[in-house]
Amino acid sequence: MKKNDMTSAPRDSQWREELRKSKTAKERASIPRVKMPELDPAYRVTCNEEVNQGISAEQAVLEASRCMDCPDPQCVTGCPVGINIPGFIKNIERGDFHSAAVVLKETSALPAVCGRVCPQEKQCESRCVYHKMKKQPVAIGYLERFAADRERSSGEKVTPSVAPANGKKVAVVGSGPAGLSFAGDMIKRGYEVTVYEALHEIGGVLKYGIPEFRLPNSVVDDEIETLSGLGVKFEKDCVIGKTLSYDDIIAMGYDGLFVASGAGLPRFMNIPGENLIGVMSSNEYLTRVNLMGAGRSGGETPVLTGRRVAVIGGGNTAMDSVRTARRMGAEVAMIVYRRGEAEMPARAEEVKHAKEEGVVFMNLCNPVEYRGDEKGRVNMMLVQRMELGEPDESGRRSPVPIPGAVDEIPVDLVIVSVGVSPNPLIPNSVGGLEVSKRGTIVVDDVTMRSSLAPLYAGGDIVRGGATVILAMGDGRRAAAAMDEALCG
């Protein structure tokens, strides 16, 4: 299977030509962008139900008809996995929702996930021709989710075609988005694929990290089931580098190994009081709640809750944590971020949802110390007020402390969400593997191949901290390159 030789919806097919002619560009452009129906904020903070409710079939068809079906669709170039975007959208417009899902599954192992958590506003939708017309882009993400959800609920599962077995077998380390995407592509190419997962559940960050109200576990499980149905084997509770070594994997006859072990170590700020009880990483907080079911009926894992909760950081994980804290009963849930809102890395939608849910934003504030009671439980946070100075290497204006402006803020839970470092298990355990100073595995940008010929890597273990879709893009590229190397 080579690149671009497969799509079930080529632009020159007759139905697409007819569809293009059925409406004028002016008619299409006059339709307003669909609005995502959402749960009421007052209700949703009382539960874990998904906030975005998904658009209806009528809304989807209308939104799909906004798409101009451009001759040189730029949206596709903005997609890290190169989904045939107009192809699936035009299928929605003509009412063939099943075929829309078929097109999605040709390139993406996880469309129902991507339709929910991709930052489309920075990717596909950012390239939409509507921007040139000073109009809002086609809601590609909403449509992707619609098609994927429709397929799931229709009972008619799209089963991508699988090439005949080629007699080669590959192993995958980690069952997060990069690993699943790689596994999906390789099984379709005829490989025997085994995915090793360290945790007791498959899904990686999609399970332990992203909360139910943004990505229900049932959605992730459905996508995993599809992969199992295609023949992907999953081995839980197996830590590569510990349970099995790299040499074991090679000795077991695997022809290639894709390492997608994710971002392991949570970063802390090394400020006084950070080891007090009630100060924890967002990884710990979210894992306890999402993966372990803390706070849910029957869940045996405890989690600390607080009346006044401060989440440190301005990324998506910080937003997930603070919104989780609201749902776990925090009366005051605060984001403490050292830059301004304009510099915040979180998705605009997440920030909007957090605000609707009553989250307090303390921007231009940086914690400098935590204090606790006699039992060592945190009860106070000292924050340094900041102002924006010159842009730093990231292009964002860097925060500078305002001398003397330190406030004492009472808190009873602090969740530190200032990033993660790569998981050192694989880099430390595989001899001869080239690793960067930051601890990431060094790979070729295009092939994702490491300094060891059979070992490819992608996702956060290479990038240090990125998005679901970039990780999936890595998985796809690694699959294409490994296939080329093994069978090309």
Place this chain on the structure above:
Amino acid sequence: MNKILEKEHFSEKVVKLVVDAPMIAKSRKAGHFVIVRCGEHGERIPLTIADADPVAGTITLVVQAVGDSTTKICALEPGDYLTDVVGPLGKATHIDNYGTVVCCGGGVGVAPLLPIVKAMKAAGNKVVTVLAARTKELVILEEQVAPHSDEVIIMTDDGSYGTKGLVTDGVEAVINREKVDLVVTIGPAVMMKFVSLMTKKYDVPTMCSLNTIMVDGTGMCGACRVTVGGKTRFVCIDGPEFDAHQVDFDEMMMRLRSYN
């Protein structure tokens, strides 16, 4: 799912379980631990591996019923299953020929001490093992450590067995009588703290193995963090063994009470 093959009661609250786990049995070394889960809604609990048989494909765990999850695990019988067992995790003990090594353990800490005693002896050390417990019935694994120790000293709080006194008294007596090159201490945090304070007085290098709260056990959550030599370290991937003289035991004990 991992089947329980054998069970033995060491005391009312302490059981030994032999668990089917072939891959772990093959790859584990002294000092390693596993994370186990019992039941679909079960907690992830770190337990140090007390022994392993790579041929039979089994590992031995010693569990003390202290909370709901460990009580549930202790109630399992041969033929029952642990829902999940993952490992071996952590760094293996650095085994070397140090000379004379005193291995001291208290309570269920004796279980993870056993593989270290064996490995230290096999590496050519003179091994003096000090086992401590509150009372005679709680002294465990004496028979198992004996063949691998040049001497076994038993200490009980109430004097019902061995010598009356604390583990520190037993270790200090050895240090006073001969040159000790390394002390290995595993047990309750407070015990390790006082062993460490005592050996520091004599400037004897001391290694401890910490059992902190963990969730994933692979470096992801940071629940297990401790301060060692002024720096924050993760027990699951930087440990579980550290230079005891550098460990902030007071902070560790405080953090162990997070959910009490």
